[in-house]
């Protein structure tokens with residue numbers, strides 16, 4: 330147990346509670362360490378503060394060179410990092426590899442976005458020049474979730490550093506090893522000491538970092554519950570920037586389409602990729618009442634029951650790996666049990682083939698007759714079906730959520746899509762495409778309980794810097810005509 334925190338360019342032991350990271354399928358310990366204490370949180374924030382002026386005043390090209398070095402380090406170690414993601418989260422290797430690619434691609438996309446959204450602009454205004462430039466906030470905390478332990482914190486860290494901020498990174502306590510490897514790549518890229526600091530730990534470490542008076546902002550990806558408590562912690566601090574990317578209870582509406590198998594495939598990609606552990610996953614599938622809807626569901630269940638579930642390195646490769654932990658598996662099974670007790674019908678029951686492994690088989694349950702359905706995100710491979718009488722009712726049901734991250738329609742009718750797009754309240758609205766797999770070249774964020782109007786991905790540049798408007802002229806001179814009431818004698 331050593332060297333798990335990275336502060337002022339040096340690895341050091343955590344002095345707080347000990348914790349382990351487990352392979353969710355085998356329960357083998359793959360990382361052990363101790364969390365940061367409040368003193369170590371303080372040291373990390375001070376380290377970032379000290380490093381800030383020099384990093385912020387480096388030229389953009391110098392910062393870009395370090396970022397490009399980081400992308401190169403990721404590519405050099407791509408197999409090792411993908412393996413680590415697979416081992417720590419349970420994600421199949423093919424999928425973990427795409428996560429590393431997304432991390433490396435984030436660099437070029439962030440540079441383009443920085444130039445386009447927060448670059449420099451100028452033009453004549455009267456006898457002066459009006460200039461728009463952007464400045465970094467200072468020291469920012471980045472909090473990551475476990476489901477994309479590399480890609481999602483990276484989506485805050487890369488644009489944050491590019492803009493000139495220094496960072497204190499607190500990854501999920503369920504994925505400390507991926508975070509450690511990521512920081513090693515930054516070190517290989519030559520990032521100066523103090524510019525990025527790593528604090529390992531769980532909720533208490535997070536609370537200490539979020540409440541530290543020395544941070545200028547916090548960029549968060551995680552659950553709505555944690556995001557809400559951070560928002561409360563930031564109450565009365567309009568001087569600090571808070572970007573919250575949170576969960577969803579995403580609807581996918583199926584209309585009576587011609588290509589049933591294409592619809593089935595798209596539903597599976599939306600609901601069960603990453604074992605249902607994406608914030609964009611479809612949680613509620615809205616299917617028309619009647620014979621066509623019955624036949625569609627029969628086919629969906631038939632194909633879903635053939636989905637291969639297995640360990641991250643199983644060959645041939647599975648489509649779905651495990652959920653993150655035995656505790657998460659238990660909570661999902663309990664939630665299914667409660668819904669079944671409340672009148673839901675299992676079309677395909679989600680099961681746990683082995684009690685000491687977090688592998689779950691995909692489940693589909695019809696909750697149409699459940700009275701007072703809970704509007705909660707169930708973060709796993711459990712899809713809830715709701716039957717609808719007509720298209721207006723489907724849209725009403727789709728919007729019946731406190732969240733507003735993603736919503737989708739599978740339909741052969743453009744007119745229906747236009748209606749759906751106009752009436753949907755969500756930050757991602759797709760037509761005949763899976764809900765998951767959003768592009769980093771587009772903004773990414775939700776409304777309602779899914780976010781606080783600070784979209785990430787391509788728009789992350791916006792919350793990483795603030796605009797400074799200047800009126801400039803090299804010569805200080807009197808105007809041609811003076812304002813009435815002033816006399817210069």
Ligand SMILES: NC(=O)C1=CN([C@@H]2O[C@H](COP(=O)(O)OP(=O)(O)OC[C@H]3O[C@@H](n4cnc5c(N)ncnc54)[C@H](O)[C@@H]3O)[C@@H](O)[C@H]2O)C=CC1
Pocket residue numbers: 472473474475476477481499500501502530531532534535536539550551552553554555556558559574575576577607608609706708734774779
């Ligand atoms: N909108 C988006 O971009 C995305 C949202 N998510 C959401 O993330 C969730 C899954 O990730 P989890 O790791 O379970 O999220 P989580 O909210 O449990 O944890 C996220 C981070 O916050 C920390 N944390 C937990 N409680 C805290 C507290 N009270 N104060 C400060 N920090 C605290 C955790 O240690 C972790 O680093 C899902 O709800 C999912 O929908 C995941 C990916 C993308």
Ligand SMILES: O=C(O)CCC(=O)N[C@@H](CCC(=O)O)C(=O)O
Pocket residue numbers: 476477481484606607608609610764765766767768769770773785786787
């Ligand atoms: O952040 C980006 O660069 C683009 C958004 C993205 O990658 N979204 C993914 C993952 C979101 C999640 O964890 O759930 C997606 O839409 O599948």
